Amino acid sequence: MGVVLKDARRSVTSWCRRHTIGGDGAVAARRGQRSGPAEALSRDQELELIDALRGRYPDQFGLDDPLWTRQSVTALIERQFGLTIDPGIVGEYLHAWGLGPREPTDRACGLCVDAVRIWVRQEYPAIVRSAQEHRAELCWLGRTRLHGVAPAADVISAMSQRGRVKFMITTPTVDPPLPRDFLLRLSGADGRLVHVVVDGSWGRGEWPRRLPPRIAPYALPSCGRS
Known part of the structure; x- marks a missing residue:
């Protein structure tokens, strides 16, 4: 029974993570799939x-x-x-x-949506106030699986409250941890304060340790957390 429960928890965590990073439903950057301006690149x-x-x-x-x-x-x-x-x-x-922009509940699997709604209502306002008081930039951090390319890659992105996106495309790695260098670069060469809401793409054990005080990470509720 213990093995069965352990395997079930592993399956739930895997499903949650795939949903958060895009999984099988992510849209590849393919010709003919965009609306708006005509493509400028082949x-x-x-x-x-x-x-x-x-x-x-x-x-x-x-x-x-x-x-x-x-x-x-x-x-x-x-x-x-x-x-x-x-x-x-x-x-x-x-x-x-x-x-593109995503609502907080879009960053959660079906098992986590209610917990995220409660968190946004009860916990998130205090994070916003703290960012304002410390004049820190507040970003939402997550990743999306970029399909249609070989080898496969994830896009790690941080979106500010003003809708400004900063990102990197990873080298081929299976479920890479949250890159420390990405967070340091998010703070910039001037070392500005950054408050970062991290979605369920990474468990806590995959967060970098001993971040400088200028970077304050917060976990979005997720059943994939470890």
Whole structure:
């Protein structure tokens, strides 16, 4: 019986995590699946762009941003392909990669939705007040599985309250832990204060240890937590 219960808990945790990071339902960045402006990159160019971003940061290309943003991706496209693309069109690509806005309940599996609603009502306001009092940037952190590319990759992103997205595309790793370097770069070279709500993509045991005081992580309720 103990083995059965353990396997059941493992299955629930796996399902919760797959739902949080996109799982089988994530939409790949494929031609013809976007609405809005016409595509400015061919599919081959889009895959080449993803490969260039994979495991790399903007400063490795001589760009100023510590993490990828719509603006830095626009600048990289111009360098890589000699194309001048409106940032709004680049935003369409990022949205197709799973970097669009999400409600808190969208970041939870069906087993966690009620707990997330209660948390948003009872706990989240205090986090907002703390961020305001400390003049800290408040972000929601999660990841999305980027399908339709080989090798497979996750997109780790942080969305601010103002809707600004900063992200990285991981190198091929099975369920990588939450990258310490991502959080440090989120704080920036100036060491600004950052409050980060981390969704169920990572269990607590996968969070980096001994983060500097300027980075304050908070866990969104999840049955996938360890």
